[in-house]
Amino acid sequence: MASVTGAGLTLDVSYQAIEIPGLLKQLQLPENFDAYRRQLLKGEYLNVSEQRNVTHSLCRSIHAVTGRSEKATRFDDIVQKLRSGRWLGATGKPVTAVVNIGVGGSDLGPNMGAFALKEFANDAALNELDVHFVSSMDGGQLYAVLPLIDPETTVFIIASKSFGxxxxxxxxxxxxxxxxxxxxxxxxxxxxxxxxxxxxVKMSDYGIPAAHQLTFGEGVGGRLSLWSAIGLSIALSCGLYTFERMLTGARAMDKHFGEAPAAENIPLLMALYGIYNRNELGINNLAVLPYDGRLRMLPSYLQQLDMESNGKQATADNKAIDYATGPIIWGDFGPNGQHAFFQHLHQGFDAFAADFVLVLKRQAPGFSSAVAAKLAEQQQLSVANCLAHRQLMKFGAANEASPRDHYPGGHPSNLLYMDELTPETFGALIAAYEHKVFVQGVYWQLNSFDQPGVEMGKKCALDILASLEGGNEPAFDESTNELIKKART
Structure with a gap:
């Protein structure tokens, strides 16, 4: 067994295709890596294309969000006022629901954290404040949420880095x-x-009172922002103390990443194994398979974190790349995946790598001892299934007499596990993946903190929207032109 431990997590790399000493010998990090890592953890690493420092790690400071600064005190006050029922709407009724309206990093991280940590809410307001999330531009989610809420008793969080x-x-x-x-x-x-x-400025121009504005720095990328004021909906769902515990876990992973030797460093090893699988084995995708229902949104969150950061064909200094960079990230909550796509993983023709994320044990606060015992049994069932499918994907099972019963195996995987899911281990888990993406970006010489492809897509959409609304003859390709005409009618 080859495993390393840090910040409450253990990474088991026994099922990878190369052992740790060989990996470190074959893949050499750039000479300036240590300096870049120090810069990142101090908030001094430069996002060169946007000419600003990358500062999301600083948000994990106990004083950045929930400490004694003016901004932090405002965050504190808003959370306590809403969770206690003291926030009154315009007609004098207490607010009982919150709707977070955002997209991308303003939705994925907060939504994931609020769901994963809900059971750790520790104040009297538990279950009294309903928190909803709306992101889709087509209004589908809003259509479902509006019948559940009342304008007089609902607060809306408009979460947008640009506020546009x-x-x-x-x-x-x-x-x-x-x-x-x-x-x-x-x-x-x-x-x-x-x-x-x-x-x-835009929030004020929109008409939001200063007391109801929360800001965060330009150097905090959207996909890295759940630690900042963007995490307000996590604190509203779970309470300030739980939110602070999440930040504590992330800080512990920051310390581990900054100090642990390479052979014992969880994010660094995750990054290097990912590079080895991508560039040496030619595997272009990574399945993220969390075996705990509370982490069901992790694959979607990591899609944005990884693919928006490292899905690029140019170096940070704008030179074309002729080697593969970030893989396709996909996956699902493991037990659901077993009944959907695992058949293909076990017996299909495609190569893949996998990250299994496992919680070994579970407490059941708020339930009777009998129910808690049954929930513990269910957790053991989840552990058994995770370990079994991981084993079959690696070693397979040969049966020459029956092709239907042949399982080729040979798929490399990580197992990232914790004894229990807590706010601290959750924070450490997300920070570990952030640092993994950073290491891979440095190795591939990318700027992991911009997203020019996303911005170009938005520009193209605005051009088409103008054509849809303008009524002029569309001037795009034949298929797009025809669809614009149909959408107008």
């Missing part, structure tokens, strides 16, 4: 119409809206 994301404000504009039978726009803005952004 068209997806987000498509939902916001619909909400502004929805509230009109019961609230004026002035009432809504004064008592039912919280802005979370790095652009305070």
């Amino acid at each position: 994301t068209i997806d987000t404000f498509a939902n916001v504009n619909t909400v502004r119409e929805w509230i009109k039978p019961q609230l004026t726009e002035q009432q809504w803005l004064a008592q039912h809206v919280i802005g979370v952004s790095s652009n305070g």
Whole structure:
């Protein structure tokens, strides 16, 4: 067994295709890696294309969000006021629901954290504040949420780093119409809206009172922002103490990443094994398979974290690349995956690597001892299935007489596990993946902190939207032109 431990997590690499000493000998990090790592952890690493420092690690400081600074005190006050039932709407009724409107990093991280850590809420307001998430520009999620809430008892968080994301404000504009039978726009803005952004001027121009604005730095990338004020909905779901515990776990992983030797460093080894599988074995995808229902949103979160960071064909200094970079990230909550795509993994023709994420034990606060015992049994069932499928993917099972019963195996995997899922181990887990992506970006000479492809896609969408709304003859390719004409009718 080959495993390393840090910050409450253990990484077992026994099922990888190369042992740790051989991996470290074959893959040499750049000479300036140690300096870059120190810069990252101090908030001094430069995002060269946008000419600003990368500062998300600083958000994990106990004083960055929930400490004694003016901004942190405001965060504190908002959470305590909403969770205690002391926040009154414009008509005098207590607020009982919150809707987080955001997209990308303003939705994926907060949604994941709020769901994973809900059971750790530790104050009297538990279950009294319903927190919902809306991200889709088509209004589908909003359509489902609006019948569940009341304009007079709901606060909306507008979460947008730029405070101009068209997806987000498509939902916001619909909400502004929805509230009109019961609230004026002035009432809504004064008592039912919280802005979370790095652009305070735009929040003020929109009409959000300064006391209801939370800001974070330009150097905090959206996909790395759940530690910042963007994590407000996590704190509202779980309480300030749980949110602070999550930050504590992330800081522990920062310390481990910064100090542990290469052969004992979880994020660094995850990164190097990923590079080895991608560049040496030619495996272009990584299946993320968490075996705990509380982590069901982890694959979607890691898709953005990894693919938006390292899915690139140019170096940080804008030179074309002729080698493979970030893999396709996909996956699902493991037990669901077993009944969906594991058949293909075990007997299909495609190569893949996998990250199994496992929680060994589970406490059951709030339940009787009999129910807690049954929940513990279910956790053991999950452990058994995780270990079994991991083993079969690696070693396979040969049966020359029956092709249907032949399982080729040979698929490399990590097992990242913890004794129990806690706010601390959750924070450490997410920070470990952040650092993994950073290491791979440095190795591949990328800028992992911009997203030019995303920005170009947005620009193209605005051009097509203008054509849809303008009524002029569309001037795109034949297929797009025809679809624009049909969408107008």
